Amino acid sequence: MKWKTNDGGWSPYLAGGLVGLLAILSVYATTQWMGKTNYLGASTTFVRAAGLLERTVAPERVAANAYFTKEKVKVDWQFMLVLGIFLGALISSVTDRSFKIENVPPTWEKRFGPSVGKRAAGAILGGIVAMVGARMADGCPSGHGLSGMMQLSVSSFVALAIFFGVGVLVAALVYGRRSS
Amino acid sequence: MSTDQLMGLITGVFFGFLLQKGRVLRFEKQVGAMLLKDMTIFKFMLSAILVGMVGILFLSDIDIIKLSHKPMNAGAVLIGGALFGAGWAIMGFCPGTSIGALGEGRWHAVFAIIGMVAGAALYAEMYPFFKSTVLAWKDFGKIGLPEAIGLSHWIIAPFFWAGVIALFFGFEKNGL
Numbered sequence: 001m002k003w004k005t006n007d008g009g010w011s012p013y014l015a016g017g018l019v020g021l022l023a024i025l026s027v028y029a030t031t032q033w034m035g036k037t038n039y040l041g042a043s044t045t046f047v048r049a050a051g052l053l054e055r056t057v058a059p060e061r062v063a064a065n066a067y068f069t070k071e072k073v074k075v076d077w078q079f080m081l082v083l084g085i086f087l088g089a090l091i092s093s094v095t096d097r098s099f100k101i102e103n104v105p106p107t108w109e110k111r112f113g114p115s116v117g118k119r120a121a122g123a124i125l126g127g128i129v130a131m132v133g134a135r136m137a138d139g140c141p142s143g144h145g146l147s148g149m150m151q152l153s154v155s156s157f158v159a160l161a162i163f164f165g166v167g168v169l170v171a172a173l174v175y176g177r178r179s180s
Numbered sequence: 181m182s183t184d185q186l187m188g189l190i191t192g193v194f195f196g197f198l199l200q201k202g203r204v205l206r207f208e209k210q211v212g213a214m215l216l217k218d219m220t221i222f223k224f225m226l227s228a229i230l231v232g233m234v235g236i237l238f239l240s241d242i243d244i245i246k247l248s249h250k251p252m253n254a255g256a257v258l259i260g261g262a263l264f265g266a267g268w269a270i271m272g273f274c275p276g277t278s279i280g281a282l283g284e285g286r287w288h289a290v291f292a293i294i295g296m297v298a299g300a301a302l303y304a305e306m307y308p309f310f311k312s313t314v315l316a317w318k319d320f321g322k323i324g325l326p327e328a329i330g331l332s333h334w335i336i337a338p339f340f341w342a343g344v345i346a347l348f349f350g351f352e353k354n355g356l
Contacts (some may be wrong), residue, residue, distance in 0.1 A: 005203065013348070015202030016224035019195065020231025026191045027236060027245045034184050037245045040195065042276035050301040067307035077188035082279055084192015085199065089283030092200035099285045105207035105272060120291040123271050127295020128302060130267025134275060135303040136260025136310060138250045141274040145225055148250055150232040151240075152325040152333055152340075155252040159261045164214070166265025171214035174270060
């Protein structure tokens with residue numbers, strides 16, 4: 001097995017295994033220093049970001065909303081974790097020269113052409129549907145996929161199977177089986 | 181910055197660095213898995229789970245950390261999961277990878293992020309409706325597989341490891 005991929009990346013087994021170690025260190029560290037076990041996750045941060053943005057135009061609406069009250073609109077541990085993902089990816093890609101300005105993903109372009117407008121419409125629509133689903137299911141591939149599976153949570157096994165099962169169906173419809 | 185925020189940021193930088201090194205942030209890799217052509221994201225994710233599981237179950241056994249299962253709310257997980265899967269296929273990113281993809285120059289991920297923030301606001305608006313419908317159908321509670329089937333997690337974990345490793349050999353054999 002090769003530890004480096006042809007484009008200078010790391011084997012996904014190696015990089016993934018290291019994320020497993022990071023997850024262990026992180027639950028330990030958050031329990032010790034924050035007094036509460038925090039698991040890796042990302043989608044709740046989008047709720048907090050929505051709340052923070054909405055608060056600038058309609059603060060009373062955010063204050064009165066049951067879901068924002070439940071999830072607490074603030075820049076917390078996970079919010080900074082998500083910002084950290086951006087920084088970490090930037091550092092890694094710039095230092096190994098895989099950083100690349102891309103207007104439209106190649107697979108998308110093959111199917112729908114180079115229009116940024118079309119890509120924007122697809123991504124925004126997909127994003128809305130996906131986030132409503134992630135919040136309803138109470139997690140995304142980080143919270144359910146990584147953190148939930150590590151703990152052998154029943155809901156996470158079911159959620160991941162459905163995420164992927166429906167993803168396979170919809171991807172076949174949208175991109176076609178023979179798109180590349 | 182508070183200690184909480186600083187710890188989150190540092191953990192996130194390592195997480196983002198490893199996600200990028202594993203090359204799993206890209207639209208191509210996510211959609212490639214859904215088209216059953218490139219299983220990189222599963223190699224990455226399942227490797228993380230195999231390693232993380234051992235440490236997390238052990239730390240929980242010796243009462244250093246607390247497990248936190250997400251509720252097995254049938255309507256929420258089934259319908260929410262299906263919506264997520266459909267949106268994920270079209271968008272080509274999940275919440276965590278969208279922000280990382282932006283970091284590696286794939287600026288179009290910004291549209292996915294805008295969509296997801298809008299989706300979160302929409303969910304907050306519709307929460308009372310969902311709470312009385314989808315979320316109210318059947319909640320099995322915050323359960324783990326060990327309690328659900330009545331076996332110790334140290335019996336389940338080796339089977340999980342064996343299954344995943346067999347899957348890895350399958351991926352490699354088929355050039356996925």
